[in-house]
Amino acid sequence: MIDLYYAPTPNGYKITLFLEETGLPYTIHPINISADEQFKPEFLAIAPNNKIPAIVDHQPADGGEPISLFESGAILFYLANKTGQLLSKDLRERTEQLQWLFWQMAGFGPMLGQNHHFNCYAPEVVPYAIKRYVEESQRLYKVLNTQLEKTDYLGGNEYSIADIATYPWAKCHEYQKINLQDYPAVEKWLDKIKQRPATITAYHDA
Numbered sequence: 107m108i109d110l111y112y113a114p115t116p117n118g119y120k121i122t123l124f125l126e127e128t129g130l131p132y133t134i135h136p137i138n139i140s141a142d143e144q145f146k147p148e149f150l151a152i153a154p155n156n157k158i159p160a161i162v163d164h165q166p167a168d169g170g171e172p173i174s175l176f177e178s179g180a181i182l183f184y185l186a187n188k189t190g191q192l193l194s195k196d197l198r199e200r201t202e203q204l205q206w207l208f209w210q211m212a213g214f215g216p217m218l219g220q221n222h223h224f225n226c227y228a229p230e231v232v233p234y235a236i237k238r239y240v241e242e243s244q245r246l247y248k249v250l251n252t253q254l255e256k257t258d259y260l261g262g263n264e265y266s267i268a269d270i271a272t273y274p275w276a277k278c279h280e281y282q283k284i285n286l287q288d289y290p291a292v293e294k295w296l297d298k299i300k301q302r303p304a305t306i307t308a309y310h311d312a
């Protein structure tokens with residue numbers, strides 16, 4: 107059984123998307139980040155970076171003590187190894203999938219997060235920040251589009267944790283001042299993932 111510390115945000119959905127795809131049993135523990143619940147000592151004991159998502163796996167593969175984990179990319183990688191699903195065993199395909207997973211974690215997610223912040227939440231309008239993050243987002247969507255013109259999914263022809271990490275952020279394109287018509291391969295890929303039964307279940311709370 108996996109305990110999932112969760113809020114319905116792009117980083118939270120990454121983990122429910124994975125868990126729904128694989129059927130691994132889990133219990134959701136909602137963390138209300140608007141009410142600062144991420145700063146409670148019991149949550150910080152699991153996630154010292156005070157951000158969701160985080161998990162506790164009560165049945166780790168080595169049979170030892172429960173394993174707790176934060177950072178969505180690390181969680182997806184851990185769960186892919188645990189289940190043997192959604193990360194290829196083929197060296198080249200796996201390397202490609204991990205490359206795009208890291209691209210999402212280091213670039214696509216953080217930049218779109220800043221874009222979203224300065225466009226939707228900043229208490230003052232900061233034109234330089236909006237321009238910087240919208241332009242960087244456009245660059246990243248172009249990179250994504252170019253890749254998806256070549257392969258069905260981000261790391262090749264199989265759906266993987268690279269797609270799972272990237273989908274919830276690209277799904278929010280309207281908040282990022284991104285016009286999907288400029289990125290037709292991304293639009294097609296989003297539509298395909300949106301129709302997966304696991305995606306529909308994971309987003310039941312949206």
Ligand SMILES: N[C@@H](CCC(=O)N[C@@H](CS)C(=O)NCC(=O)O)C(=O)O
Nearest residue numbers: 115117139156157158159177178179
């Ligand atoms: N790099 C982290 C980012 C997680 C993150 O930014 N979580 C946000 C919600 S999407 C959060 O918990 N924010 C609360 C806070 O910053 O206090 C990951 O991928 O897990």
